[in-house]
Amino acid sequence: xxxxxxSALRPSIAAAARRFVVPASSLHTLPELPYAYNxxxxxxSGQIMELHHTKHHQTYVNGLNAAEESYxxxxxxxxxxxxxxxxKFNGGGHINxxxxxxxxxxxxxxxxxxxxxxxxxxxxxxxxxxxDALKKKMNATTAAIQGSGWGWLGYNSDTKKLEIVTTANxxxxxxxxxxxxxxxxxxxxxxxxxxxKVDYLNEIWSVINFxxxxxxxxxxxxx
Amino acid sequence: MSFTxxxxxxPDLPYPYDALxxxxSRQIMELHHKKHHQTYVNALNSAExxxxKALTPKExxxxxxxxKFNGGGHINxxxxxxxxxxxxxxxxxxxxxxxxxxxKKAIVEAFGSLDNLKKEFNTTTAGIQGSGWGWLGVNPSTKxxEITTTSNxxxxxxxxxxxxxxxxxxxxxxxxxxxKVDYLNAIWSVINFxxxxxxFAExxxxxxKL
Numbered sequence: 001x002x003x004x005x006x007s008a009l010r011p012s013i014a015a016a017a018r019r020f021v022v023p024a025s026s027l028h029t030l031p032e033l034p035y036a037y038n039x040x041x042x043x044x045s046g047q048i049m050e051l052h053h054t055k056h057h058q059t060y061v062n063g064l065n066a067a068e069e070s071y072x073x074x075x076x077x078x079x080x081x082x083x084x085x086x087x088k089f090n091g092g093g094h095i096n097x098x099x100x101x102x103x104x105x106x107x108x109x110x111x112x113x114x115x116x117x118x119x120x121x122x123x124x125x126x127x128x129x130x131x132d133a134l135k136k137k138m139n140a141t142t143a144a145i146q147g148s149g150w151g152w153l154g155y156n157s158d159t160k161k162l163e164i165v166t167t168a169n170x171x172x173x174x175x176x177x178x179x180x181x182x183x184x185x186x187x188x189x190x191x192x193x194x195x196x197k198v199d200y201l202n203e204i205w206s207v208i209n210f211x212x213x214x215x216x217x218x219x220x221x222x223x
Numbered sequence: 224m225s226f227t228x229x230x231x232x233x234p235d236l237p238y239p240y241d242a243l244x245x246x247x248s249r250q251i252m253e254l255h256h257k258k259h260h261q262t263y264v265n266a267l268n269s270a271e272x273x274x275x276k277a278l279t280p281k282e283x284x285x286x287x288x289x290x291k292f293n294g295g296g297h298i299n300x301x302x303x304x305x306x307x308x309x310x311x312x313x314x315x316x317x318x319x320x321x322x323x324x325x326x327k328k329a330i331v332e333a334f335g336s337l338d339n340l341k342k343e344f345n346t347t348t349a350g351i352q353g354s355g356w357g358w359l360g361v362n363p364s365t366k367x368x369e370i371t372t373t374s375n376x377x378x379x380x381x382x383x384x385x386x387x388x389x390x391x392x393x394x395x396x397x398x399x400x401x402x403k404v405d406y407l408n409a410i411w412s413v414i415n416f417x418x419x420x421x422x423f424a425e426x427x428x429x430x431x432k433l
Contacts, residue, residue, distance in 0.1 A: 147375035186392035
């Protein structure tokens with residue numbers, strides 16, 4: 001039953017992108033988590049998941065709706081440009097967190113398990129030398145972000161390779177197709193891990209949804 | 224001859240870790256000082272040592288980000304501890320009490336009232352999109368008080384710093400969770416206006432450069 005629910009909740013990349021092209025009169029809404037708030041324990045606490053979803057992500061959704069409403073009423077390029085930062089920050093926040101909830105999964109439903117014969121597993125072996133090497137590199141790169149931001153495993157359609165990149169604050173990933181994103185804003189881990197973000201980065205791999213990541217990868221290489 | 228690189232140390236807090244309660248918790252103060260600020264000090268020392276050994280402009284430029292981030296982190300937090308003080312409302316110190324004097328006069332002139340300064344400052348600081356600092360600073364050309372912000376650990380370079388407020392999530396999350404407006408309201412009870420007065424006097428005397 002859970003696997004049916006999971007695949008029903010897994011839209012293609014293109015469909016996911018299309019969801020954000022909405023007329024000015026439509027409202028963005030907070031997507032539901034595909035699992036219970038405590039389902040990622042002990043790796044990410046239920047308290048963090050609940051605050052992160054119901055408060056932080058909700059605030060980006062509300063901010064995005066307000067910014068889009070203002071943008072629709074803007075009377076000049078200057079007014080539109082003034083609204084760009086609100087659109088980017090809140091739009092990015094909505095995009096990033098929507099991707100994030102789906103690239104996490106309870107260990108009981110495959111979180112942390114990279115299917116060995118998947119296209120993604122083969123690409124990780126080729127581009128990084130294996131999952132352990134990927135984790136090491138991604139954690140080091142993500143931990144080194146100076147401020148708030150996201151670490152990404154992304155697909156570069158020019159080089160046809162998986163690459164590790166970062167975005168600052170809530171900037172969405174534009175240069176690559178997002179495969180796996182990791183939130184390194186302090187609200188994502190501080191209540192549980194305090195200042196020891198390396199522990200969070202080690203633990204989160206146990207709840208990375210590699211099935212979702214593989215689906216994104218297969219879609220990306222087709223495009 | 225510049226200062227000897229790589230010799231920075233973590234300054235002591237001018238008060239115990241629990242002194243700013245109930246406005247900022249002991250747990251936050253301890254982690255913030257002993258872990259976060261210490262990490263900036265350690266990394267600044269490493270970056271400075273690497274910079275001293277760098278042989279080319281390219282190598283030096285490559286180290287700029289580490290120097291700015293960790294140097295800024297050290298500068299900002301060193302200013303921060305000193306512009307906080309135990310709350311006078313708790314009868315623990317002078318925190319939160321703005322006395323009559325040039326600073327109060329300048330605040331009223333620029334903002335209308337202390338309450339209005341707090342309102343504007345908090346709105347601006349809460350509006351930072353990411354990590355950063357809210358500042359009350361003196362504009363060196365006009366000598367007027369202005370509210371400004373810096374992102375991440377960028378130090379304040381455009382104004383003389385009078386009061387700084389850390390809005391990185393580690394500064395408040397354990398106590399205030401996502402409700403940063405509550406932290407921003409609370410922190411004014413522990414702002415060290417005497418220290419701010421001293422900085423204001425220096426900034427407006429013309430004797431210190433930015």
